[in-house]
Amino acid sequence: MHKYGLTSFLIFVCSFLVDAVAQPAAGWQETNINEVIYNAPLQIISGDHVSMHQLAAQNPLVVAFVFTRCSGICAPLIIQLKESLQFAPNIGNKKYNVLVISFDPRDSVKDMENMATRFNLQHEGNWKFAVTDSISRLISSVNFNPVWYEQTLQFDHDALLVGVNSQGFVTKKLLGLRNSKDIGLLINSINNVFSPTYRLPGQSNLFSCYNYNPKTGKNTPGLGMLFIALPAILSFSILIIIRLVSKSKSA
Amino acid sequence: MEAKGIKKNTAIWIIAVLVLFVLSIILGIIMRLNQGGAVHLDPGTFYADMTIHGITMIGIWFVAGMAGVNFIMERYVKTSYRANTFALVMTVIGVVMLWVSTLIGDFHAGWTFLYPLPFKIAWSAWATPMFLWALAVLGVGWLVWVLSLMTALLKKYSISQVFAWQHFRNKNPEVETPPFILISMISLLGVLACLIAAVVLLVLLFAEYYSHGAFVNDALLIKNLTYFFGHTIANEMLYLGLAIIYELFPEISGRPKWKTTWYVAIAWNLTLFFVLLAFFHHLYMDFVQPEGLQIVGQLASYLASLPSAGVTVFSVIVAVYRTKIKWSLSNLLFFIGIAGWVIGGVGAVIDATISNNFLLHNTLWVPAHFHSYNAMGNVLFSLGFFHWFSVEYSKRKGPERLSSLKLSFLLLGGIGFLAAFYVAGAESVPRRYSSYPVEFTSAKLLATLGAVFATVYLIAIFLFVSSIFKRCINMVLHRS
Amino acid sequence: MQYALLLLFLVLAAVIALVFIIVYLSSKKSDDELKGMANPLQKRFWFLLILFVCLGIFALITIPRSPYYLFAKEQPAKVVHVAAGQFFFTMSYKAINPDKPEGEMTIELPANQLVEFRVTSLDVNHGFAIYSPSKQIVAQTQAMPGYVNLLRWKFEEPGTYTVHCLEYCGMAHQVMQTTFTVK
Secondary structure: OHHHHHHHHHHHHHHHHHHHHOOOOHHHHOOOOOOEOOOOEEEEOOOOEEEHHHHHHHOOEEEEEEOOOOOOOHHHHHHHHHHHHHHOHHHOOOOOEEEEEEOOOOOOHHHHHHHHHHOOOOOOOOEEEEEEOOHHHHHHHOOOOOEEEOOOOEEEOOOEEEEEOOOOEEEEEEEOOOOHHHHHHHHHHHOOOOOOEEEOOOOOOOOOOEEEEOOOOEEEEOHHHHHHHHHHHHHHHHHHHHHHHHHHHHO | OHHHHHHHHHHHHHHHHHHHHHHHHHHHHHHHHHHHOOOOOOHHHHHHHHHHHHHHHHHHHHHHHHHHHHHHHOOOOOOOHHHHHHHHHHHHHHHHHHHHHHHHOOOOOOOOOOOOHHHOOOOOOOHHHHHHHHHHHHHHHHHHHHHHHHHHHHHHOOHHHHOOHHHOOOOOOOOOOOHHHHHHHHHHHHHHHHHHHHHHHHHHHHHHHHOOOOOOOOHHHHHHHHHHHHHHHHHHHHHHHHHHHHHHHHHHHOOOOOOOOHHHHHHHHHHHHHHOOHHHHHHOOOOOOOHHHHHHHHHHHHHHHHHHHHHHHHHHHHHHOOOOOOOOHHHHHHHHHHHHHHHHHHHHHHHOOHHHHHHHOOEOHHHHHHHHHHHHHHHHHHHHHHHHHHHHHOOOOOOOOOHHHHHHHHHHHHHHHHHHHHHHHHOOOEOOOOOOOOOOOOHHHHHHHHHHHHHHHHHHHHHHHHHHHHHHHHHHHOOO | OHHHHHHHHHHHHHHHHHHHHHHHHHHHHOOOOOOOOOOOOOOOHHHHHHHHHHHHHHHHHHHHHOHHHOOOOOOOOEEEEEEEEOOEEEEEOOOOOOOOOOOOOOOEEOOOOEEEEEEEEOOOOEEEEEEOOOOOEEEEEEEOEOEEEEEEEEOOOOEEEEEEOOOOOOOOHHHOEEEEEEO
């Protein structure tokens, strides 16, 4: 448990670094919104054969794209997603399944089963590990473009989560390792909870007025809000100080 | 000596305000003529004109209210001549810097200088820092003035007395708080808050400007701060005018002095609170603002108008109804000003309703309503005070001539000029357009009509101003 | 709707003007020095209460009609991405890359179906106001850099709609516009 906590802490720290260093282009993340995800036939490690749309119809989906031989971002992506979903309890009452799908044609169902075991997720009911035989059409339907490097035998690829609602529409995409706030936003969006606004990634939000709170699904005051309250607070303090000073002078 | 100094300073404030007022009206008329197609300005020049018109008008009617309140306050407490003079000097420097940055430097980001527009420089590079520093100069001068007046009040009245809290329960408390003191304090505290907001805003903007982009601001935060400052100062300057009316209206009318009652005290205390939340209505169309604050904005906008407007308007009506009153130009101006203010307030309440704002936001409806309670409201409050002051303290006394002619011109010009705005607002004509795309068929005609009526208004103002101006010049030049 | 608001305003303004005129004339006619209240700052409670109730009712009717709640429960039939910049609007059915904003030449939207505009800005604050074929605003939102505003609307009337910028954005603010058609 301790070890687990440490790992997740490191990932948490890394995720901030990743966020800070390699912010993805804001526009990229906005592609494919409200388009239908390709209805790929899936082979799930439980032995089921379903199509993407059938699976989504059961429960809206968070789709994570990985490959089992990945030595890069795949593991942090899964672990952080698991953490975010566990430790943000109030999104628990929102329905979702996580579909972890391999985009490497070499991966078999067995490979995915091993991967699930590695993350201790093989018995989690709402985590589905799967492979598909039409991966290229699936990834092109969400604009995901891994590049194969022969020298390293690795794919160069982004960490991508795609939210799919029960009608099979892409509602939101998250690029890069993201914190639980963003995961919460993703879960809300696949449940068709309308949020009239959101911040784009890549902006400094040190002094932003509001932060999105996935627990309540609402925006909560950020540091910037303090700046808005500050003038009123200061004015009243000054009023009291002036009175105290002038009273002590006259006394 | 000090009281005399303040009297002289008040005369100088009046002269400065009147000169800048006439110039700014002319700038306004030029804008409407350009929109109507009668003159052709380069768009950059038009927007520089618009920027200077807006900031000058806000500035002068704010200082007009402050100068009036400072002068009347001398009746109750000793105020600081030095702070008054300091504010005067800083205001003159600030205004010169503003006019230089806009008219010479061509700065044209609008008087609200909404971030990040001031940093997308499409004018002389020095004009942006010049404009921001001008605001800093004004801010410092006004902060000192506000703090000195607050100190003057708090030396005599305790906090509960200055806010008339003893009137909440007790019908005849030992220490009475005159309505003038109550409303002045409420307004000064509101002004202090919005000036502090301006300081925070300027610090954030300077941080970005002088770090050459290493520090980047959040557009939403800056917009909130901008309207905290901009809306609140525009709102408080009206209340400064009202403080003067509560004091002078009964006096000029030859009626007994008005006294604070429990509900007047409560109403104005509530106003202090609500007015600081009303600015949220400027961000209704920014869906990024949480819904809670939007609703607060609508309710606070309603509630801020309720006590001050409800109490004041009804009091004035009751004070006049079937009551023999010594009517003079001053209290007539107050009376008409109150009517203009309420009518503008109705326009404001309509626009401060989110579902209406969806259709009216940033159309000409917005200048329509705020010109109502400025040009036909607050300006008349201050003109009433100027007139009273200049007659009361000048050696050149004599019957006021052409009063009804002046007033008819004022009403005709004012109403016509405002009607052109309201109708255009209902026709969805955008505000802040240097010229109108051809699809807006009625916009040009309405702009020209607006310019014509504004000229009639200008003539009326000119007639008023010239006599006040002469008397004030006399007061400044002749030592007494 | 706008004309209804104008009418409401004119009626209220006329009533207020009339009250002030009547009150003024009543004072002019009065010749009795002793009439009138000693302190008019009294007994306004009923007036305030009535005003309070009127405004309360007005708020209760209007707040649920705020744009933030419009069509929140439905799914849009069409999504349009909008990127505003000095001094253009880029509109596309696909997401817009802020580094290389490219949009569709023409945008066609279905009548009577839910359309969602995802509006952002590439530089300064802009407005995004949709004008009907008869040049009345039907819906609007702001375009703020760093944020995306989601405006949902169902267009009833087919025809060419114009979008104008309604937040002052600089020298060519007045010519910043685009169009789309509703069929």
